[in-house]
Amino acid sequence: MDLIQAAWMIRDLGQPVSALDLEEDSVIAGGWNGALRKWNGDGDLMWKAQCSDRIESIIRIDDLVVVTSGLHISCLKDGEILWSEPLEGSADLLAFHKGEIIATSSVYDIEHGDFMESAIWRFSLDGEQLNVERMDERPWFLDATDKLLLGLGRPKCGLLVDGKHEQLPADSPVTCGLYGRENVLFGHANGVITSLKGDIISEESSSVESITCIEKGFVAALESGDLIAKSPASDLIWQAEGSQVTTQVSGFDDMHWCGRWNSSTGKVEVRSTDGELVVTAQTARPRVSDSSQNRIAIGFEDGQILVWEKGLFSRRINQEKSEENSRKSALAAKLRSLRN
16 A cells, blocks of 8 residues: 555645644644644645744644744744743743643753753743743653643653652653553653653663553654553563654554654554554655544655545555455466466
8 A cells, every 4th residue: 555645635834844733623733944834624724824943842722822933932823923932942842731831941051962951931821921940850741631740851850740849760861751541651761661650661672762652552662763562561562673763653543653764764654553564655754743533644854744534544455455355366266277
């Protein structure tokens, strides 16, 4: 099956895609140079805007769209920028918690080769700065599904839970996180995966770059390029090797979608629930991905956004299987006739 031809829609942002937010009826894409566009579910352009710099994060709050862009946090409605406020250093992560917009920022020191200072900002929906809390640690994970959780890097590591610092079982910087169905998981620089409940879930061979949820458990993408799928009890479901994992997401029929990059060529891999490779395609470098109930979206270095829809994708897969079965039947019939 041609994975690219099986896409529901293909759109071009005109610059490398750096952020995606996908819902059933629309997709919002942000670019490396600040472009921001929204398409409806049929692929029609609803609006476009130009922000100050690279779009890092996108969240929707009713009819508002909030983004971190370069050094700023900006709020838009129907493509119009309502307000934009500068932060200190790069504007990174976003969440909406108890009626407030939460943003993080970080300052990178080139001489030391590390992040030297970070801050947590709180804004009202009208753009009023309510509070700022500065600290030495950079947050690498932010979630506000229940409590406000921030996974921290050096020197403290651990978590901030509603503003209170808590340790995790691994004394290593948090590199990523996942708010799952029954638990919150944290990936660490030393390859350990811990949980909010205080357990060590898994110990892997290299730093954990990202974690995504699947029906049977989770998939961790490691710095080495390995994908490790495990159950909540840490039983191995499947494993796959390859080049650097740039993005991963699970979607319809609990398939796992993965983008890879080998320094010259990009690749998208789609796997079934047992890890079997269903289809793969060479692409530009995959950068970001997102999923909704019936759709998967991936944004690429060349500016393209591809969206796959469950029904169309399933029909293409079934068609491919039917054609393969027909070829096998024809070959078997030919072999029988030769034997006779």
